[in-house]
Amino acid sequence: MPERSTYKTTTARRAPRDEGFVQDEQVILEGVDISGQWNKMYEPREIVDYDLTHLEELTAIPGAESMGWCYQCAQCIPACPVDTAGGDYGPRKIFRRLQTGMDLFDHQDMWLCTSCQNCVRVCPKEVDMVEIMPAARAQAVLDGRNVPGELLEMFQNVAEYGNPMGESARRRTRWTRKAGVDIRLLPKNPGPVDVLWFVGDYYAFHNRGVDAAQAMARVFSRLGVDFGILGVDERTDGDSQRLAGEPGLFEEVAEHNLEQFGKYEFGKIVVSGPHAYNAIKNEYPRVSHGKTGGDTYPVEHYTQFLAQQVDALAPLLSGSFARKVTFHDPCYLGRHNGEYDAPRRLLEAVPGIEFVEMYRCKAQGYCCGGGGGGMWLDGFAAEHQMERLSENRVKEAVEVGAEVLAVCCPYEVSRFEDAVKSTDNDGKLEVLDIIEILDACMEPIGEGVA
Amino acid sequence: MKIVVLMKRVPDLVEDLEVDGSGKALATEHLKLTVNEFDDHALEEGLLLKETSGGELTVVALDAADVDKMLFTALAKGADRVLKITGAANVEGNTGLAAVFEEVLSAQEHDLILTGVQAADDRDGQLGPIVAALLDVPCVEVVTQVEVGEPGEGMVTVHKEYSGGVVAELEISLPAVLGIQAARQSPRYAPVSKVRQIQQSATIETLAGAGESSGAAAGGGSGFSVVEMTAPETGAGAQMLAGVDELMAVLEAKGVV
Numbered sequence: 001m002p003e004r005s006t007y008k009t010t011t012a013r014r015a016p017r018d019e020g021f022v023q024d025e026q027v028i029l030e031g032v033d034i035s036g037q038w039n040k041m042y043e044p045r046e047i048v049d050y051d052l053t054h055l056e057e058l059t060a061i062p063g064a065e066s067m068g069w070c071y072q073c074a075q076c077i078p079a080c081p082v083d084t085a086g087g088d089y090g091p092r093k094i095f096r097r098l099q100t101g102m103d104l105f106d107h108q109d110m111w112l113c114t115s116c117q118n119c120v121r122v123c124p125k126e127v128d129m130v131e132i133m134p135a136a137r138a139q140a141v142l143d144g145r146n147v148p149g150e151l152l153e154m155f156q157n158v159a160e161y162g163n164p165m166g167e168s169a170r171r172r173t174r175w176t177r178k179a180g181v182d183i184r185l186l187p188k189n190p191g192p193v194d195v196l197w198f199v200g201d202y203y204a205f206h207n208r209g210v211d212a213a214q215a216m217a218r219v220f221s222r223l224g225v226d227f228g229i230l231g232v233d234e235r236t237d238g239d240s241q242r243l244a245g246e247p248g249l250f251e252e253v254a255e256h257n258l259e260q261f262g263k264y265e266f267g268k269i270v271v272s273g274p275h276a277y278n279a280i281k282n283e284y285p286r287v288s289h290g291k292t293g294g295d296t297y298p299v300e301h302y303t304q305f306l307a308q309q310v311d312a313l314a315p316l317l318s319g320s321f322a323r324k325v326t327f328h329d330p331c332y333l334g335r336h337n338g339e340y341d342a343p344r345r346l347l348e349a350v351p352g353i354e355f356v357e358m359y360r361c362k363a364q365g366y367c368c369g370g371g372g373g374g375m376w377l378d379g380f381a382a383e384h385q386m387e388r389l390s391e392n393r394v395k396e397a398v399e400v401g402a403e404v405l406a407v408c409c410p411y412e413v414s415r416f417e418d419a420v421k422s423t424d425n426d427g428k429l430e431v432l433d434i435i436e437i438l439d440a441c442m443e444p445i446g447e448g449v450a
Numbered sequence: 451m452k453i454v455v456l457m458k459r460v461p462d463l464v465e466d467l468e469v470d471g472s473g474k475a476l477a478t479e480h481l482k483l484t485v486n487e488f489d490d491h492a493l494e495e496g497l498l499l500k501e502t503s504g505g506e507l508t509v510v511a512l513d514a515a516d517v518d519k520m521l522f523t524a525l526a527k528g529a530d531r532v533l534k535i536t537g538a539a540n541v542e543g544n545t546g547l548a549a550v551f552e553e554v555l556s557a558q559e560h561d562l563i564l565t566g567v568q569a570a571d572d573r574d575g576q577l578g579p580i581v582a583a584l585l586d587v588p589c590v591e592v593v594t595q596v597e598v599g600e601p602g603e604g605m606v607t608v609h610k611e612y613s614g615g616v617v618a619e620l621e622i623s624l625p626a627v628l629g630i631q632a633a634r635q636s637p638r639y640a641p642v643s644k645v646r647q648i649q650q651s652a653t654i655e656t657l658a659g660a661g662e663s664s665g666a667a668a669g670g671g672s673g674f675s676v677v678e679m680t681a682p683e684t685g686a687g688a689q690m691l692a693g694v695d696e697l698m699a700v701l702e703a704k705g706v707v
Contacts, residue, residue: 138643147639168466170465246641247643248645
């Protein structure tokens with residue numbers, strides 16, 4: 001045992017946390033000397049000194065606070081579709097990178113999230129990427145910091161023409177000419193209707209979307225739905241612009257659309273797309289508009305609207321569709337808004353169909369990659385991922401033996417058809433909107449029916 | 451440095467253009483206007499110049515459909531002042547337009563005047579030179595870069611593009627007019643929230659233009675009149691040739707060789 005004097009010099013040291021080694025102490029308890037070294041476990045210690053500037057810059061942005069709540073459990077990583085597609089991504093990874101010095105504003109991680117919400121589903125700390133990313137991106141767009149050119153081009157198109165393609169607003173009704181049925185254009189014929197059908201950009205302008213729009217018009221017509229469309233006065237719903245970081249642009253188009261809704265008398269809005277559904281249902285009520293503030297309208301996705309009428313619809317399905325069909329849940333109909341049944345009920349009503357689920361379905365559905373602005377970041381994503389999310393999904397559809405991949409989001413026909421080709425599955429898998437399948441099973445009407 | 455950017459709105463080619471009943475002008479019923487792309491580059495080059503060398507940037511534009519939005523967007527991008535000229539909608543060609551701009555510029559401090567080298571609705575590239583002639587200052591066209599500083603006070607260095615990939619570096623004394631072919635970077639994006647914010651707080655200064663008399667001020671009108679305006683005739687189509695022999699046969703048949 002050392003001499004007491006040795007202890008005295010030891011105890012004269014400065015606090016151990018300052019010098020990094022453990023202090024000896026002299027303790028005599030009831031006459032017994034129990035002096036010794038303190039267990040390191042009871043001392044405050046610093047393992048690594050992180051510079052949290054970039055993390056704090058991010059979490060200071062209203063909406064992005066929850067990025068700081070991550071405790072690295074990593075449940076989000078296998079749930080993240082971008083990571084699955086080889087993007088080395090996910091909230092846990094982003095948090096860790098921020099902690100170790102990454103500036104998100106200079107990094108591709110800012111733009112890869114598709115806001116699919118699958119990570120939020122599993123996160124025990126409620127780190128909400130669907131709130132974080134749009135808020136952070138909005139700051140990046142406002143400050144002009146490394147925003148991908150593809151995305152800016154889309155914003156510019158929406159600002160100038162009201163649609164992401166940069167098409168003339170006057171061509172928004174061109175698809176109606178070959179629908180084979182009369183379609184009421186509310187600006188020209190403004191009387192009351194039961195249904196205001198919000199057609200959307202891809203249905204109106206994309207060459208495959210047009211097929212679905214025409215099919216919808218015919219199905220509505222056969223069902224005797226009293227409907228009208230906004231025609232040239234419709235603008236993009238704005239949901240993707242909001243998620244991609246342009247809240248001002250979202251507000252501008254939302255105000256415009258709300259103003260159009262306000263002009264007409266109708267029972268409900270039926271939308272073609274899950275993003276329009278999400279926007280009108282959850283976001284438009286928050287938009288200050290005119291004197292009244294945000295307006296709330298009853299809105300249904302077309303699969304919900306038709307599923308309610310499946311008893312009237314079923315007798316019209318006289319044809320058979322004897323093929324093996326799987327269904328891709330759109331993130332913004334399913335996970336974001338909880339609707340998994342309506343599309344399935346419609347498919348089940350199709351005569352002759354053999355329905356098969358993919359492994360990742362319903363709440364666990366895999367993202368197509370088009371959400372959160374991903375639709376316009378194809379080139380950017382290709383640089384930072386091993387494959388497109390749509391390619392990953394198409395491979396799964398083929399693996400479960402499907403001949404047809406049924407969808408009900410206007411972004412998806414184009415995305416998945418491209419992915420079918422790029423994964424060498426051309427001829428093996430057909431991509432069809434559910435409305436196209438329904439239309440194909442009904443008695444042909446009009447010149448537009450092939 | 452006082453930078454002035456002259457901008458105008460031109461027919462948007464995203465719409466199908468139609469000729470009106472007179473057969474001499476575009477039908478305006480469905481005509482949508484958009485910013486002249488070259489003017490947008492002139493603004494961008496002006497903003498870059500302002501950011502590197504300081505100064506004040508003013509945008510001047512003729513009143514036209516959606517011109518306010520264009521001017522608020524310019525403010526959102528970094529312009530300091532915007533001027534809208536009203537009552538000059540019927541000016542004839544670039545001669546008339548230049549006379550209107552000259553009148554405005556005479557009343558504004560200016561060291562450097564930037565404008566697009568040409569516009570989709572004229573393609574004659576004469577606006578810059580005529581403005582310069584009226585102001586009696588030098589002019590360089592087809593400019594791709596402007597730098598201040600090196601030659602010293604009252605001078606700028608500009609890059610002028612020639613065909614065949616040749617670029618000249620010129621020093622020019624101020625004040626001067628530059629016709630911008632392309633800015634050093636793509637015109638920046640103005641976030642809509644910023645534009646909307648500026649729309650609430652900023653003002654567009656309005657000036658009354660000299661209107662139809664402007665052409666006369668420039669020396670007797672524009673000197674041209676539109677005789678007829680038609681869509682281009684569709685050609686008979688191209689003949690695809692398989693090889694040199696076929697090419698020779700065609701040339702011989704035409705009597706060229």
